[in-house]
Amino acid sequence: MPAPTLSIRDLTVDIPTRHGVLRPVSGVSYDIAPGEILGVVGESGAGKSMAGNAVIGLLSPPAHIASGEIHLNGTRIDGLKGDAMRRLRGKEIGMVFQDPLTSLNPLLKIGDQLSETMLAHLDISQSEARQRATAALDEVGIPGAAQRVDSYPHEFSGGMRQRVVIALALCAEPSLIIADEPTTALDVSVQAQIIALLKRLCRERGTAVMLITHDMGVLAEACDRVAVMYAGKLAELGPVRDVLSAPLHPYTDGLMGSTPLASRGKDRLHQIPGSMPRLDSLPTGCAFHPRCPRAAAQCRVDPGPAIEDGAGRAACFFPIDREAVA
Amino acid sequence: MALVSVRNLTRIFDVSKPWLNRVVERRPRALLTAVSDVSFEIEERTVYALVGESGSGKSTIGKMLVGLLGPSEGVVDIRGIDLARETDADKIDAVRADIQMIFQDPFASLNPRWRVRDIIVEPVAARGGETTGLAERLLEQVGLSARDAGKFPHEFSGGQRQRICIARALASEPKLIVCDEPTSALDVSVQAQVLNLMSDLKDEFGLTYLFISHDLTVVQHMADRIGVLYLGRLVEEAAPSELFENPKHPYTQMLLAAAPKLDGFGREVAPPTGEIPDPINPPPGCAYNPRCPLAQAVCREERPVLRKVGGARVACHMVD
Numbered sequence: 001m002p003a004p005t006l007s008i009r010d011l012t013v014d015i016p017t018r019h020g021v022l023r024p025v026s027g028v029s030y031d032i033a034p035g036e037i038l039g040v041v042g043e044s045g046a047g048k049s050m051a052g053n054a055v056i057g058l059l060s061p062p063a064h065i066a067s068g069e070i071h072l073n074g075t076r077i078d079g080l081k082g083d084a085m086r087r088l089r090g091k092e093i094g095m096v097f098q099d100p101l102t103s104l105n106p107l108l109k110i111g112d113q114l115s116e117t118m119l120a121h122l123d124i125s126q127s128e129a130r131q132r133a134t135a136a137l138d139e140v141g142i143p144g145a146a147q148r149v150d151s152y153p154h155e156f157s158g159g160m161r162q163r164v165v166i167a168l169a170l171c172a173e174p175s176l177i178i179a180d181e182p183t184t185a186l187d188v189s190v191q192a193q194i195i196a197l198l199k200r201l202c203r204e205r206g207t208a209v210m211l212i213t214h215d216m217g218v219l220a221e222a223c224d225r226v227a228v229m230y231a232g233k234l235a236e237l238g239p240v241r242d243v244l245s246a247p248l249h250p251y252t253d254g255l256m257g258s259t260p261l262a263s264r265g266k267d268r269l270h271q272i273p274g275s276m277p278r279l280d281s282l283p284t285g286c287a288f289h290p291r292c293p294r295a296a297a298q299c300r301v302d303p304g305p306a307i308e309d310g311a312g313r314a315a316c317f318f319p320i321d322r323e324a325v326a
Numbered sequence: 327m328a329l330v331s332v333r334n335l336t337r338i339f340d341v342s343k344p345w346l347n348r349v350v351e352r353r354p355r356a357l358l359t360a361v362s363d364v365s366f367e368i369e370e371r372t373v374y375a376l377v378g379e380s381g382s383g384k385s386t387i388g389k390m391l392v393g394l395l396g397p398s399e400g401v402v403d404i405r406g407i408d409l410a411r412e413t414d415a416d417k418i419d420a421v422r423a424d425i426q427m428i429f430q431d432p433f434a435s436l437n438p439r440w441r442v443r444d445i446i447v448e449p450v451a452a453r454g455g456e457t458t459g460l461a462e463r464l465l466e467q468v469g470l471s472a473r474d475a476g477k478f479p480h481e482f483s484g485g486q487r488q489r490i491c492i493a494r495a496l497a498s499e500p501k502l503i504v505c506d507e508p509t510s511a512l513d514v515s516v517q518a519q520v521l522n523l524m525s526d527l528k529d530e531f532g533l534t535y536l537f538i539s540h541d542l543t544v545v546q547h548m549a550d551r552i553g554v555l556y557l558g559r560l561v562e563e564a565a566p567s568e569l570f571e572n573p574k575h576p577y578t579q580m581l582l583a584a585a586p587k588l589d590g591f592g593r594e595v596a597p598p599t600g601e602i603p604d605p606i607n608p609p610p611g612c613a614y615n616p617r618c619p620l621a622q623a624v625c626r627e628e629r630p631v632l633r634k635v636g637g638a639r640v641a642c643h644m645v646d
Contacts, residue, residue, distance in 0.1 A: 215586065217543075258514050268522050275485060
């Protein structure tokens with residue numbers, strides 16, 4: 001196995017407040033290999049975006065990394081400040097946000113926005129930057145790239161804007177892309193286009209991708225591996241096929257059961273009782289135990305086995321025994 | 327007889343620039359046809375779903391059904407009464423009380439300064455009805471506690487707020503509820519809870535739903551009949567089993583192929599090409615012809631009518 005592009009070890013993010021310390025991300029570890037797409041899935045408040053923001057150094061104070069390590073291509077990046085982080089951001093890590101309109105400057109032509117990024121990070125001339133900007137737009141499938149370079153963001157449709165944002169994230173040739181719900185604001189047919197584009201570009205360039213999403217379908221189609229998060233912790237981590245079709249953690253199982261599926265017909269959907277706990281009142285032990293059908297006394301005190309890399313997929317004492325079920 | 331009968335419904339919005347700009351810049355009037363010649367019927371105690379991408383006019387149809395917008399042309403008949411043209415105030419009021427709506431964003435559709443009790447009984451109180459204990463009873467029916475009646479909306483999560491919206495919609499004992507993307511803002515597990523609740527209430531109260539959504543899996547789960555909209559036109563209408571197993575219109579086929587599949591691990595499909603055209607200048611003929619793999623000359627000239635093909639209705643020249 002090649003050395004991972006991104007390696008997160010025991011990452012914990014804290015938000016100190018007047019009423020105590022909230023912990024949106026707690027002891028999360030995972031790797032992303034070059035060219036691999038890792039899906040991070042979970043419901044609102046699971047800490048999936050927070051983990052992504054921690055990697056790129058965009059935690060808004062007072063949120064901060066309390067412990068753990070983040071390595072990018074073998075270099076530790078979690079302690080970087082100011083200029084050092086800024087050099088990394090855009091150059092080594094590209095970011096694609098949910099809403100393409102808010103991630104583009106409405107007053108600048110998109111060609112200038114692309115050139116600006118490239119001039120900041122690459123040692124190239126103005127005219128070369130412009131050429132590359134056109135090439136980048138062409139590569140993400142914008143028709144008539146040579147003319148569109150001089151358009152403003154408002155002249156593009158939502159799907160086209162998201163393509164521009166992807167071009168922007170890729171233009172300095174980063175080794176990691178963090179895509180935070182890149183298709184949530186888009187229509188189904190446009191979503192399919194964007195996902196296909198992301199997959200193609202990453203395969204061609206060997207870029208590692210952290211794809212944060214809540215859509216299980218997108219996850220299944222785009223990702224190689226998937227990390228399921230619940231209340232700031234990793235619940236399950238493994239190859240996408242295994243995790244989605246034979247989940248081990250009861251939470252993943254519940255999540256899959258509540259997704260409407262063609263094959264299930266019009267039967268009632270499976271419900272996970274209750275709702276995600278608030279960060280200021282996390283249950284003791286395993287955070288999922290109040291909603292878990294398999295919970296035992298042990299689960300109320302002990303947070304469950306940590307997920308080791310390679311072995312052990314689910315952070316659960318009583319994972320669903322697939323062989324016994326089958 | 328069908329509870330709701332929509333015939334040749336059309337809605338045109340005037341999106342022209344102000345008069346002076348038009349004169350100075352020599353621009354013509356700009357008319358946006360959001361809904362164009364749509365006809366369908368909703369049988370009592372069924373769920374009729376409208377699916378389509380953004381700009382397909384599904385919400386506009388929902389708004390015209392409840393009377394929030396008037397139709398430009400065509401008729402919405404509810405129990406034989408056309409709200410837009412009826413002049414007898416009593417009849418209008420009787421029909422209006424039978425229609426309620428659930429909106430997409432449960433954060434925007436509840437007044438933050440009102441207590442939950444007042445929010446829920448509003449549809450009844452506005453007509454001078456008896457409201458004692460009503461809110462408490464409805465809250466328990468939607469899976470919340472009677473004690474929640476005294477709280478404010480901010481004390482609830484998204485899923486709980488949507489339950490409050492449902493309780494409010496039920497208060498006036500309506501026959502028809504128009505649900506505009508009721509679960510799009512919710513997480514999967516919460517969505518399952520709300521969808522189950524809606525199914526239960528439908529059986530319990532004998533409700534009819536017009537279910538507007540962009541999510542094909544949700545629609546497939548809920549609907550008895552599905553209408554697929556494209557650029558304000560109804561392109562196909564069928565029962566879910568038929569629509570999903572044997573989609574006839576090329577747009578429906580494209581939509582189904584593009585929807586991510588839970589078992590589509592590493593699926594490589596050619597993504598659909600093109601985007602929804604500009605509704606101010608729709609393409610002549612069939613609105614889908616610029617993106618359609620089957621398009622012929624006739625598709626660029628003549629708009630296909632919705633005609634019966636087996637158990638479905640399809641608007642396409644190329645379907646036999």
